[in-house]
Amino acid sequence: MVEVLVDDFPGSVRNALNLIDSGSQHTDDIEGYVFDGADGSQVAFWTCPYERVSSEHEHPFDEYLIVAAGRYTVTMEGRSIELRPGDELVIPRGVVHGGRCIAGTRTIHHFAGHRADRRQSGTAGALG
Numbered sequence: 001m002v003e004v005l006v007d008d009f010p011g012s013v014r015n016a017l018n019l020i021d022s023g024s025q026h027t028d029d030i031e032g033y034v035f036d037g038a039d040g041s042q043v044a045f046w047t048c049p050y051e052r053v054s055s056e057h058e059h060p061f062d063e064y065l066i067v068a069a070g071r072y073t074v075t076m077e078g079r080s081i082e083l084r085p086g087d088e089l090v091i092p093r094g095v096v097h098g099g100r101c102i103a104g105t106r107t108i109h110h111f112a113g114h115r116a117d118r119r120q121s122g123t124a125g126a127l128g
Contacts, residue, residue, distance in 0.1 A: 007069070009033070009106060013045050017118070020044065024116040027054040027101070034116045044109045044116055048072075048101040056098040061113035063091040070105025074098075 013033055020032035032046040067083045074081045074089060076097035083089060091097050
């Protein structure tokens with residue numbers, strides 16, 4: 001078996017057609033890509049090139065996240081939960097949460113509903 005280590009999401013994920021509009025993000029200066037499920041759910045892949053704070057927000061659906069690289073600290077219900085590569089967390093619907101990432105953090109999120117809109121075509125170039 002051949003093991004291939006990566007330090008970025010593959011180009012098939014980073015397709016400019018799936019780039020998340022900055023207005024759909026709660027963190028400045030991050031790059032995200034969204035994919036839609038047949039059931040109305042979404043999966044998003046985010047890369048945080050700089051240390052950033054995610055503003056507090058809530059969703060009317062559950063959120064599942066896993067850290068692929070770096071470190072992401074989720075704040076919810078008065079506590080901080082530090083997540084490292086491979087760590088998983090479920091944020092129940094209606095729970096106010098925010099977060100903080102270090103530079104180089106990559107996360108994958110599944111939302112049990114529509115969470116993010118794509119950037120309108122013509123406003124983004126290919127990012128890889």
